[in-house]
Amino acid sequence: MEQELADLQTELAEAATDEPLESYYMAHSEATAEQLDRLEPLFEGLGVEPGAIESASLSGLRTERDDRVADLQDPVLGDLVEAEFGRAIERLELTKLETLLTLADRMDLPMRSSLRSSRLKQRAVSNEFRSFRPDTVRSRF
Template identity: 40%
Template sequence: MSITTKQEMFERELQKLYHAEIEILDLHSDLATAAASDEVREIFDGHETDTVEQIDRIEVMFEELDLEPRERGSPIMEGLLAEKDEFIAEVADDDLRDLDAISIGMINERLEITLLDRLIMLADELDVPSSVVEYLKKNRDEAQVALSRMQQFLEERRSR
């Protein structure tokens, strides 16, 4: 399918975001399990409730836009999942496990923020309900908080 309108692009990106959020539930669970420290486990476990709420908001967005909730995969997300699988299989050192888990989590949050920024930009140019824009902004804010928490972990680790 060729994308020829901003509306089609918006719908495609919303489907990609939906897929990413659903994958993030498993990704964070896997990263929490693979983490060596309780602190890193808590970072990922603590974001699960937010992710479920973000998925719920996306489903409401589909409904408000009179679209069927559909996922669309992304080569970027699939690559991140492959990176996570490689990390789990190969990294044995505890400090490196935590560093790799946090790094993968940060890549994920940056990807999510980028998808949301694109959707917000397109929504501003389209005639979408203001509630949809607010949901997108709320999801972006939560992704930014998660990213900041991971960055704070790295900063604290550097100062030890």
């Protein structure tokens, strides 16, 4: 799911017309790619190869986003939809990370501190993005 999120954030950055929103998605895409590197020891600890697993939650969010954006003619409204979608995927990403941390705790895996650090960073990003409103919206309303 992390790789799909990194790709999706790049896609959202390209779709954004608001410069701060575009910058946010590009920076977060890079942070997600770094998180992928931090997750590799978890898979090694479990003795499994990481692989793509489709997330029904993420697919549903993406479909909802695509449906909303498809009918919009106003780029400002599109940025609002993109920002709301960003908040939703942040919550999903944090939930998945907390699940991994619980698994690592129960299995007494050594990468727990790394996962805790990732969770703190993810919470900070989520809190920062919670109040984000595209600049184009601020200037119009």
